[in-house]
Amino acid sequence: MRVLLVLLILIVLGAIKLPMERDLAVIHRQEHFRGVEFNLDLREKLGQLGFIAALSGFRAIVADALFIQAHVAWERTEWSRVLLLFRHVTTLQPRSILFWDMAAWHMAWNASVAAMNDRAQPRLALRVKAQREYFALGKDFLERGIKNNPDRPELYETLARLYREKYKDHERASEFFAKAAALPGAPRYNRRFSAYELSYCEGREREAYDRLHQLYNESEKERLPTLITRLKFLENKLGIPQDERIPDRAP
Amino acid sequence: MAQLTFQQEFQILKDVSLGAMSIFTSLLAIVATARLIPQDIEDRTVYTILAKPVPRFEYLLGKIAGVLLLLAISTLIMSSVFLAVLYTREQTVLHETVRQMSKAPREQVDDALRAVRASALNIDLFPGITVIYLKACLLAALTLFVSTFATTSIFTIVVMTFIYFIGHLQATAREYWLQGHSSGWITHGFLAVVALIFPDLQAFNLVDDIVAGAAISLGLFAKTAVLGIFYTTIYTLLAVFVFYGKEL
Numbered sequence: 001m002r003v004l005l006v007l008l009i010l011i012v013l014g015a016i017k018l019p020m021e022r023d024l025a026v027i028h029r030q031e032h033f034r035g036v037e038f039n040l041d042l043r044e045k046l047g048q049l050g051f052i053a054a055l056s057g058f059r060a061i062v063a064d065a066l067f068i069q070a071h072v073a074w075e076r077t078e079w080s081r082v083l084l085l086f087r088h089v090t091t092l093q094p095r096s097i098l099f100w101d102m103a104a105w106h107m108a109w110n111a112s113v114a115a116m117n118d119r120a121q122p123r124l125a126l127r128v129k130a131q132r133e134y135f136a137l138g139k140d141f142l143e144r145g146i147k148n149n150p151d152r153p154e155l156y157e158t159l160a161r162l163y164r165e166k167y168k169d170h171e172r173a174s175e176f177f178a179k180a181a182a183l184p185g186a187p188r189y190n191r192r193f194s195a196y197e198l199s200y201c202e203g204r205e206r207e208a209y210d211r212l213h214q215l216y217n218e219s220e221k222e223r224l225p226t227l228i229t230r231l232k233f234l235e236n237k238l239g240i241p242q243d244e245r246i247p248d249r250a251p
Numbered sequence: 252m253a254q255l256t257f258q259q260e261f262q263i264l265k266d267v268s269l270g271a272m273s274i275f276t277s278l279l280a281i282v283a284t285a286r287l288i289p290q291d292i293e294d295r296t297v298y299t300i301l302a303k304p305v306p307r308f309e310y311l312l313g314k315i316a317g318v319l320l321l322l323a324i325s326t327l328i329m330s331s332v333f334l335a336v337l338y339t340r341e342q343t344v345l346h347e348t349v350r351q352m353s354k355a356p357r358e359q360v361d362d363a364l365r366a367v368r369a370s371a372l373n374i375d376l377f378p379g380i381t382v383i384y385l386k387a388c389l390l391a392a393l394t395l396f397v398s399t400f401a402t403t404s405i406f407t408i409v410v411m412t413f414i415y416f417i418g419h420l421q422a423t424a425r426e427y428w429l430q431g432h433s434s435g436w437i438t439h440g441f442l443a444v445v446a447l448i449f450p451d452l453q454a455f456n457l458v459d460d461i462v463a464g465a466a467i468s469l470g471l472f473a474k475t476a477v478l479g480i481f482y483t484t485i486y487t488l489l490a491v492f493v494f495y496g497k498e499l
Contacts, residue, residue, distance in 0.1 A: 002496045003400075006489060013485055014447030018425070020478055021451045025422060027471050033460045055419050057273060057452065060266040060459035068263075071255070096463035098258050152464070187362060221358070 032095060032148065054092060063092040067099065070106075079111040083137060090141065097154045100145030108138025108162050135166045153179075153186035160193070170200040191215065192227060199230045209234040216246060257344045258370045262462060264340065268333040269379065269458040276326055276387035277415065283321060284394035285407035287314045288494075297499060308491045311395065315487050318391045326384045334372065341371035375465075378472045379458040385479030386455035390415070392486035393450065399493040418452035421445055450482050 027033075054062045070085035086103035093099055112134035121127050142159040149155060160176035163169040177194035180186050192215060198208035212231045215222045228246065235245045255263070291297040300310055344367050352360045394411050401407040428442035454475060461467055 002493070006493060009489065009492075011447050017478070017481065018446065020474075020481070021422070021425065021454060022429070024454050024471075024474050024478060025426075027474065028454075031468060031471060032465060033457060033471075056416060057419055057456040058270050060462055061270040064263045064266045067259070093459065093463050095460045095465045096262065098262055102259075
């Protein structure tokens with residue numbers, strides 16, 4: 001009788017606690033906690049032990065162990081393994097900027113260069129194709145990282161650098177530097193970099209000039225050599241009157 | 252051989268340390284509590300105590316208070332060691348950074364130092380550690396409840412191990428049950444039982460995301476703390492209820 005009574009109390013209390021738990025789960029989702037879906041797909045990726053460990057509240061440790069394996073794979077230049085392991089790591093720890101950043105760096109900067117210098121592949125076209133595929137993998141990591149961490153400026157900045165250095169797409173680079181600059185905690189240079197990149201875009205010189213000029217007027221600290229060089233270039237290109245131009249630097 | 256960067260090193264240090272704190276406090280909560288009542292019955296200490304004018308609830312409250320104090324002390328010691336190691340390593344990295352960037356402009360040095368500080372010790376670690384303690388308290392109270400009807404401490408530990416795993420899956424079961432994804436009344440009933448009877452232990456796993464850089468809001472921390480205290484109180488009261496009916 002007492003057992004039944006205890007069970008009944010447990011169920012009644014369960015019904016009371018249920019709204020509290022659901023409320024907490026909603027807050028977790030809003031604040032991007034619990035971003036990991038424990039499903040069969042993850043189980044296949046991690047293996048039995050890893051999955052059990054991740055389920056028991058040790059997913060950060062599992063992610064670290066896989067990250068160290070990825071680090072070893074990188075030292076051995078096993079790029080497919082690096083990619084596979086970083087996919088697991090970022091699935092387990094989607095809130096870690098470091099893991100998304102490292103994954104993108106390995107793909108877009110390291111693996112792409114290795115593919116381009118691959119002596120086993122004599123055909124240039126195929127090497128270029130492989131290089132572009134690694135750029136795309138790096139971009140994919142960064143885009144998914146941003147989706148999971150929309151409030152953090154670091155990955156926007158890395159994506160901007162990827163567009164600038166790998167795709168030579170200054171317009172997109174400028175856009176992502178600007179997005180990074182708009183977020184709290186972003187370094188000040190993101191605003192400058194966004195304006196620099198815009199200054200390379202055909203047809204947007206006037207906008208770039210206005211932004212660079214605004215930065216120039218804002219503070220002495222912003223008057224860095226690159227900013228002055230780009231401003232002077234735009235002044236010449238746009239035919240800005242002499243009296244509106246910034247002064248030449250002292251010799 | 253390539254070395255880990257300071258961000259990677261700090262992240263791994265924090266993940267492993269907080270993970271170890273979580274597992275050890277949980278283990279301590281289960282093992283220490285599971286032995287309390289069966290050992291007192293085996294040693295016949297319980298008869299000596301209850302023969303005096305000590306109500307059963309006071310006896311149990313004393314037991315759980317002792318375990319909670321033990322957990323608090325162990326969490327405090329582990330946190331102190333962890334924070335001391337993290338602080339020492341942070342200082343070393345800061346000195347190295349200052350030395351390496353001695354010729355760089357002041358602004359760049361400040362940026363670098365800020366990056367080191369942001370990736371090492373941060374204020375969000377403290378609510379994370381508190382939540383680890385709350386989870387251990389919950390497990391201790393639940394173990395006490397199980398041990399009031401268990402006959403041996405081994406049985407209690409085995410049952411608690413299962414509850415630990417089920418508790419981490421409870422949220423998934425709850426969502427499937429409430430959203431009506433389950434097919435068939437047996438599955439539906441099973442999910443309902445899991446969702447209603449077991450605690451949601453995933454709600455207390457905030458440190459993974461805190462180490463990754465997520466900031467814990469005051470509202471989230473307060474609600475998690477309330478849930479932890481609610482569970483601990485309920486399971487302790489249930490333990491008292493069962494213990495009152497137990498024939499000694």
